[in-house]
Amino acid sequence: MTTSTKYSAAYREFLDDVTPKIKKLAELARESTEIDNSWYYKFDVKRGLRDLEGNGVLAGLTDISDIRAFEVDADGNKKPCEGILRYRGIDIKDLVSGFIGEKRFGFEEVSYLLLFGVLPNAKQLKTFKEILAGFRVLPESFVRDVIMKAPSKDLMNGIARGVLMLYSYDDNADDITITNVLRQSLQLIAQFPLLSVYSYQVYKHYHDFDSLIIHNPLPELSNAETVLYALRRDSKYTELEAKILDLMLVLHAEHGGGNNSTFTTHVVSSSGSDTYSTVAAAMGSLKGPRHGGANIKVVQMFDDIKKNVKNRTDANVGAYLEKLLAKEAFDKTGLIYGMGHAVYSLSDPRASILKRYIEELSEAKGLHEEYELYAQVERLAPEIIGEKRHIYKGVAANVDFYSGFVNSTLGIPPELFTPIFAIARIAGWSAHRIEELSNNGKIIRPNYKCISECKEYVPLKDR
Numbered sequence: 001m002t003t004s005t006k007y008s009a010a011y012r013e014f015l016d017d018v019t020p021k022i023k024k025l026a027e028l029a030r031e032s033t034e035i036d037n038s039w040y041y042k043f044d045v046k047r048g049l050r051d052l053e054g055n056g057v058l059a060g061l062t063d064i065s066d067i068r069a070f071e072v073d074a075d076g077n078k079k080p081c082e083g084i085l086r087y088r089g090i091d092i093k094d095l096v097s098g099f100i101g102e103k104r105f106g107f108e109e110v111s112y113l114l115l116f117g118v119l120p121n122a123k124q125l126k127t128f129k130e131i132l133a134g135f136r137v138l139p140e141s142f143v144r145d146v147i148m149k150a151p152s153k154d155l156m157n158g159i160a161r162g163v164l165m166l167y168s169y170d171d172n173a174d175d176i177t178i179t180n181v182l183r184q185s186l187q188l189i190a191q192f193p194l195l196s197v198y199s200y201q202v203y204k205h206y207h208d209f210d211s212l213i214i215h216n217p218l219p220e221l222s223n224a225e226t227v228l229y230a231l232r233r234d235s236k237y238t239e240l241e242a243k244i245l246d247l248m249l250v251l252h253a254e255h256g257g258g259n260n261s262t263f264t265t266h267v268v269s270s271s272g273s274d275t276y277s278t279v280a281a282a283m284g285s286l287k288g289p290r291h292g293g294a295n296i297k298v299v300q301m302f303d304d305i306k307k308n309v310k311n312r313t314d315a316n317v318g319a320y321l322e323k324l325l326a327k328e329a330f331d332k333t334g335l336i337y338g339m340g341h342a343v344y345s346l347s348d349p350r351a352s353i354l355k356r357y358i359e360e361l362s363e364a365k366g367l368h369e370e371y372e373l374y375a376q377v378e379r380l381a382p383e384i385i386g387e388k389r390h391i392y393k394g395v396a397a398n399v400d401f402y403s404g405f406v407n408s409t410l411g412i413p414p415e416l417f418t419p420i421f422a423i424a425r426i427a428g429w430s431a432h433r434i435e436e437l438s439n440n441g442k443i444i445r446p447n448y449k450c451i452s453e454c455k456e457y458v459p460l461k462d463r
């Protein structure tokens with residue numbers, strides 16, 4: 001157990017002394033809180049709010065997005081289908097085809113759709129972009145007074161702190177009327193690229209001793225362009241790079257009310273808390289490796305494949321994947337990262353869309369061989385998982401499988417992988433927060449069944 005050298009020598013000495021005691025207490029805490037699996041079956045408790053077949057417990061209604069992985073026939077039988085994702089009723093594939101076909105960036109248009117339920121016309125989109133451009137600024141001296149103070153080694157924590165500190169700069173921080181929450185949401189959508197990239201630049205300066213570079217934003221740039229402009233020393237990027245990053249933001253902008261961070265947004269919003277606290281809570285959820293942090297694991301896993309499998313025939317790569325499942329390779333968790341999804345079975349539409357454009361990007365960057373390895377694992381993994389594991393639905397590549405590769409190809413460092421996800425998802429969180437505040441007067445409070453036995457109190461002298 002370690003702590004920062006910024007603590008006093010006396011405190012660090014105390015910590016060294018107390019650590020063995022904490023380890024003993026931790027074992028006691030673990031034993032006292034471990035619940036036997038059989039209890040979940042006995043009381044039919046939906047662990048993780050999902051049933052044994054992976055279906056989510058119905059906890060609310062939403063008009064913002066829809067996820068489909070099954071079709072139901074006339075007899076009520078469920079049949080797996082290709083994954084479907086709709087934003088406000090519009091298929092994500094059609095949205096992507098629309099803005100890419102007309103050669104424009106899509107994230108701002110999709111943010112408008114998620115917030116207001118309709119696609120903007122040209123005039124509305126222009127006005128919306130102008131509003132975001134006006135909000136794309138941080139308070140005076142915020143970088144110096146907040147971001148540069150005790151920079152975190154994990155950017156998600158640093159960005160969450162920045163979000164919480166914005167509360168102090170907002171004269172109406174606790175006003176949860178829809179008008180004020182919308183203003184705060186638009187401001188955060190515009191500010192997230194700056195909060196994220198500036199946090200990274202400060203991190204590199206303090207922890208890696210790089211030069212500190214802070215580029216001021218340009219109002220005419222999209223959110224995707226702002227990320228690349230602020231991140232790179234020379235602020236240069238290609239049209240293809242900006243197009244692919246914009247596509248990534250669109251595909252990550254929203255994914256139903258049940259995903260962990262969006263559900264967190266609903267839970268905290270239902271308590272009547274302020275926007276900044278709500279978004280910081282969602283950030284804490286997204287940070288987890290089972291949620292937004294998964295794409296980093298995919299990239300690390302592929303680095304391990306490249307290191308350990310030199311002759312990448314199907315047989316050799318397949319043997320490595322079998323080792324992964326047997327907990328004999330990489331981090332020995334038994335997982336092939338990026339394969340499978342809590343909802344989708346046959347395919348994740350986001351991964352399918354992303355894959356269409358990845359080959360073009362990998363060719364432009366001279367990384368076609370690496371792309372071929374990803375495609376090879378995507379082809380082999382479902383069959384191997386099906387042979388080695390009992391699964392109740394199909395297994396396919398999810399969006400994390402390719403998003404880490406895209407980030408790496410764009411020169412986005414691993415420290416920014418999950419913040420890029422947050423730059424996109426703040427649009428969905430904002431829409432769901434407004435939906436929660438508009439429709440629900442009840443605080444979200446599920447029930448947990450207590451299984452402890454009744455015990456008599458024992459006086460201290462008799463224990």
